[in-house]
Amino acid sequence: MDHDQVNILLVDDQPAKLLAYEVILKDLGENLVIASSGREALEVLLKTEIAVILVDVCMPELDGFELAAMIREHPRFQKTAMIFISAIQVSDIDRLRGYEMGAVDYVPVPVVPEVLRAKIKVFAELYRKTRELERLNHELEDRVRARTAELERSTAKLRESEQRRSMAIAAGKMGSWDWDWISGDWMWDEGQYRIFGVSPEDFEVTPANVQALLHPDDVDQLRKAIAEFNKGTRAYETEFRIVRPDGEVRWCVGTAAATTDESGRVVRVSGVTVDITERKRAEERQNLLAREVDHRAKNALALAQSIVRLTRADEVKAYVNAVEGRINALARVHTILSLSSWQGAELSRLIDEELAPYSLGDQIKLAGPEVQLLPATAQTLALALHELFTNSAKYGALSTRSGRLAIDWQVDAELLTLSWEESGGPLVKTPKSRGFGTRSLLASIESQLGGQARFDWRAEGLLCRLEVPLTRKTATTGPGKFDTAGAAELQRASG
Structure with a gap:
């Protein structure tokens, strides 16, 4: 064994299916933990560090969606990878509900062993690397504390940027942005450019250029948001449409939060844009x-x-x-x-x-x-x-x-x-x-x-x-x- 085992929790009310999952996953060399109900799964989570949860959507008493919601409410498990298994054809709305509850993937029945093993292996490796990264981060933080305050600010800014980029990439149809309220400078990540149908090489991010891409009937939303932040609002969310350069209209939902200085003046506004066209x-x-x-x-x-x-x-x-x-x-x-x-x-x-x-x-x-x-x-x-x-x-x-x-x-x-x-x-x-x-x-x-x-x-x-x-x-x-x-x-x- 060239790596430490991680715990994989298998949740299903049918013993035969649990046995099938054990047979499929045993070659991964990980520690498989069994739970025959949602209640039993919660008890296991409170006692054991779990890397990946494989859960059946349809279970009596407490189904997969309800279990996922309860798991996500606990701070310890907010980043635990959950994969749903569904024996029925799920709709786009059900998939969206699953992702909102914290699922990272769906596996349809009948289960393809190679596909299930590949998915579990990816998240198990990600869990190990995350733990290794956390240990390295602790060591790095100890060294960074000894450095100058300017280096600490640069490191914090880089970490914030990386977090925004990772969030946008993980969500698939998300983009993040940052607006310096004082200088007027904008920062868009790759996802933001993709949503608006433009490229960093050909598009300069300015208030005027951004407004030109908004649907004429939704331009007032931008003006209203700016007015709300000037009045002291710290967070704002709205749905709006954009018109890409090729003429395609896309629906988006935007969430923005303001950062203020010691006097309470807005100095920066950061946000996330999500393409919800398919949902619409x-x-x-x-x-x-x-x-x-x-x-x-x-x-x-x-x-x-x-x-x-x-x-x-x-x-x-x-x-x-x-x-x-x-x-x-x-x-x-x-x-x-x-x-x-x-x-x-x-x-x-x-x-x-x-x-x-x-x-x-x-x-x-x-x-x-x-x-x-x-x-x-x-x-x-x-x-x-x-x-x-x-x-x-x-x-x-x-x-x-x-x-x-x-x-x-x-x-x-x-x-x-x-x-x-x-x-x-x-x-x-x-x-x-x-x-x-x-x-x-x-x-x-x-x-x-x-x-x-x-x-x-x-x-x-x-x-x-x-x-x-x-x-x-x-x-x-x-x-x-x-x-x-x-x-x-x-x-x-x-x-």
Whole structure:
């Protein structure tokens, strides 16, 4: 062993996973300490010097996030490296939460042994080097104290600069800066230049040049900060936008703190800038998704409400079956659209979904090209097909084993033509009046999609022809656009 062992704490509520981590990490030659819960881990930390903590995010009683927060509250463990293991797909928000709690890295499950060993080895070596550096620093400080006061001030300034640089580099998207309030001189580190999209060679850091990179609507934030420091404020934080020289707009959060002289006058302002553009974009995507979900839910509920209100039946059981069938048809098409992120649905997939409840063998023949339907068209056509299948299974060709059904479709000049031809079933008679299903089918195809639905009640079987425009404006108004106009058509269809 060419180095002193360091302690690595493994925290997981599942013994099998702890054993797996021990097997993976034993070749590192470090001392592995086991804890089967967050409480047990805290007890170990109070008694043992730990270099690296490997902790499962999902644990009962005290999960990884809560454990990390409690560890960071203790001064002894504020710099202890923590690596989270997660068996689920974590979102950007969860990752950000983990890093805020003090995690230095994430390891997904299944764990790749080589990757886990490499990460643990890096932080174990960093821990050893940090301890060695601390010992060397103590010796150096003893020698520095004997030197002149000017050398001590130079050393302190160098240490402060190094701390700012290390903090910015460690955070990845951070930059630090320093402003001499008296002379007006600025100091930016590498991270600050990177955030603003400029280089030290081509950009002179002056108040005027910095202001030129701020978004016009956020320039007042800089003026407000200066005014606050002149009033005696010692710390200030704000969100603002910058416009890089290439035109890209980035969101940042800036934190600044003032240093004063003995008289209380501000002599220096130092701060940190963090690029939060990705977080802002994630928030915008989340808000957009929430609005889309709300819109789709309202439309679906409006249609479901119309189905429930307008369905007619002589018996309760028949009524329940009819309502459930129509709502299930709506749910099936929603599932198909969700799988495509509401980009559309294949016509053949809609037909297959409606066929699924029936065991019809070779009674049905399908023929037609692949046709991609817009969301609103898909929803309306799915309900229409449901009505046709339901009526055929009750009264038409699909109600007997001898019955046959042929469905074929074609597209010409953005017009979908679908033919439904039944044969071999019970003798067909032209109905004296149209039921709700037929009337709602006509209303949805003709009024909502601007198409046509024709019925030929032949004695040998129903012949139905549907013509649906594929580019009708009402069918392209957005995801989930089956609005209350459709419900109104059903209302009129119900008579």
